[in-house]
Amino acid sequence: MLSCQELTELVTAYLEGRLGLLDRLRFRMHIGMCQHCRTYLREQKLVIAAVGHLPAEPIPDGVRDELLDRFRDWKGEDPKP
Amino acid sequence: MIPDQVLVARLRAGDEAAFTWLLDRYHGPLMRLARTFVASAAVAEEVVQETWLGLLKGLDGFEQRATLKTWLFRVLVNRAKTRGVREARSVPWSALGPEDEGEPAVDPTRFNARGRWTSPPQPWEDDTPEALLLRRETRAQLEAAIEALPPRQRTVLVLRDIEGVAPDEVCGMLGLSDANQRVLLHRARAALQRALERHRAEEDERC
Numbered sequence: 001m002l003s004c005q006e007l008t009e010l011v012t013a014y015l016e017g018r019l020g021l022l023d024r025l026r027f028r029m030h031i032g033m034c035q036h037c038r039t040y041l042r043e044q045k046l047v048i049a050a051v052g053h054l055p056a057e058p059i060p061d062g063v064r065d066e067l068l069d070r071f072r073d074w075k076g077e078d079p080k081p
Numbered sequence: 082m083i084p085d086q087v088l089v090a091r092l093r094a095g096d097e098a099a100f101t102w103l104l105d106r107y108h109g110p111l112m113r114l115a116r117t118f119v120a121s122a123a124v125a126e127e128v129v130q131e132t133w134l135g136l137l138k139g140l141d142g143f144e145q146r147a148t149l150k151t152w153l154f155r156v157l158v159n160r161a162k163t164r165g166v167r168e169a170r171s172v173p174w175s176a177l178g179p180e181d182e183g184e185p186a187v188d189p190t191r192f193n194a195r196g197r198w199t200s201p202p203q204p205w206e207d208d209t210p211e212a213l214l215l216r217r218e219t220r221a222q223l224e225a226a227i228e229a230l231p232p233r234q235r236t237v238l239v240l241r242d243i244e245g246v247a248p249d250e251v252c253g254m255l256g257l258s259d260a261n262q263r264v265l266l267h268r269a270r271a272a273l274q275r276a277l278e279r280h281r282a283e284e285d286e287r288c
């Protein structure tokens with residue numbers, strides 16, 4: 001049987017769908033029986049989801065204006081039909 | 082969300098609104114990715130500028146085998162790697178470093194000799210990502226923990242978990258094996274979970 005400590009090292013392979021059939025089964029069985037590891041897995045998923053919700057910094061207006069100028073130059077150099 | 086095909090056609094025709102849309106959407110993510118390669122914000126800004134100019138240069142030849150987003154990230158990674166070398170801050174991608182392999186996901190003292198929890202994780206009160214991030218402190222902790230990651234782990238985490246780039250794309254961009262990509266992601270995610278757990282424990286103590 002998989003120990004809790006071993007399970008914490010297999011979490012990523014499990015979530016990535018990269019465990020073999022047997023390990024996947026052992027992982028699921030352990031999760032089914034062990035409340036602590038269920039909590040660990042739930043919190044790992046929560047961390048991943050939270051990271052995915054972190055907003056990026058907005059582009060500074062000055063940078064946007066400058067890049068738009070470059071876009072106009074690029075268009076000007078190479079007129080499109 | 083504008084489909085790539087439409088966007089590329091509009092950009093080629095010189096549509097400024099389309100370019101503005103792209104800048105607003107991807108400048109921030111590109112900056113965040115650039116910062117994982119180069120230390121200084123000014124250099125990161127330059128690398129991102131070069132990426133945008135690279136987009137304009139390559140637009141006519143863009144074949145849409147990849148998405149525009151992946152293509153932008155790939156251009157950025159190539160430029161950033163070169164700059165990283167010049168800054169003497171580049172890390173080799175072909176092999177993992179000791180900082181990526183050494184640490185276990187969870188402090189071993191939290192298990193008994195048979196590997197069972199003796200100090201198990203405590204359920205968190207906020208159990209949706211939105212609720213978790215609503216707390217300003219939690220968000221700051223998470224940002225700080227990401228910044229504190231070893232460079233390779235940070236790059237992989239940003240690409241996979243923040244930008245949602247597929248694992249095979251990440252391997253291709255970074256020249257990583259599938260197994261090493263997973264090791265880096267595993268270490269990074271575990272480190273963030275440790276940081277948040279620590280933070281929650283401190284908060285509980287204060288209550």
Ligand SMILES: [Zn+2]
Nearest residue numbers: 004034036037
């Ligand atoms: Zn367990």
